[in-house]
Amino acid sequence: MIYLSQLMGNPVLDSNDEKIGTVSDLGIATGEVFPRITSLAFMGPGRTPLMISWRKYVDTYNEDVIKLKVPSTEIRFSYLQPNEVLLARDILNKQIVDTRGIRVVRVNDLKLSDTSSTQLRLLGAEVGVRGLLRSLSPKLEQIATRIARSMGHPMQERIIAWSYMDLVERDLSNVKLSVSHKTLDELHPADVADIIERLDSRLRSQVFAQLDDEQRAGAMAEFNDDAMAVELIGGMNEK
Incomplete structure (x- = not known):
């Protein structure tokens, strides 16, 4: 790996x-x-x-x-x-949706697998502290990992498989990201609403705009904050 x-x-x-x-x-x-x-x-x-x-x-x-x-x-x-x-x-460093855990996370590193002596494949995204430390300095990750292990609290990898990733910050509307994973428009409205509520305002509007009218209505019905629904509809009307 x-x-x-x-x-x-x-x-x-x-x-x-x-x-x-x-x-x-x-x-x-x-x-x-x-x-x-x-x-x-x-x-x-x-x-x-x-x-x-x-x-x-x-x-x-x-x-x-x-x-x-x-x-x-x-x-x-x-x-x-x-x-x-x-x-x-x-x-890398973008926000993604973990469609298995139904949450928004930031990609700190990407894990690759050598399937042969020359071939590499993308396995998934590292979204934990170890990935963040490694992206800053591999030596920093090694030191932090040793310290955490010595204290009885080993730092675990947090990998989200590519098959459970959906990008929310991209201009890749014509690209099919995966043959197997759920995308936002296949999730339950309550899950879509939860994801949208966790995003910053710019990405929130971007994701909301990707949904069709039925999906938007379903998501808005699940929002905990009515003001957010008003904000998103207002943003759509301004476009």
Whole structure:
């Protein structure tokens, strides 16, 4: 297992061990229960943003470096495809809905699984303190974990599987996020209302706008705060 935070900023070397950039992001192909990493984004010379196919070019990877199969002269760069999203840009540090626990949480890190020597898949989001500490500094996480264990209160991972994640802060309306998980419009109105009430005002309006008239009516009937319903309807009328 490896985390996104452990790959970010790592050097990217070609087959001649020449450094051609540093990792800036990973792309996934949505529509799978546990999506494959399909693209490697990195900052090239002069901080030029570049992207290549993971399957075609990545030879090995670890917490220190990503090595490619070919020399830099043979690389053909690519672009993000319509069915792809970037983990750091689109998911990390964003709010998501845990559709199993029916709650809104913040993504602190992303857990990846090496299904083969070169293939990576997204398992889920780390939403606990360990993920936050690791994103700040892996050494800080290790120190805090040791201290907590010595005090008899081990710090547990808090992972939400991709199959139970639904993004609420995104401009990805045409992207199918997963083949299996519930999305907001499939939840009970009481659960939708609870989720909306937990969001900040900007995201609250964004999520409310994604619902159809029947879903909005059902959610409003479940709000504990009548003023919130008035606020959301007012926001819709202003658009």
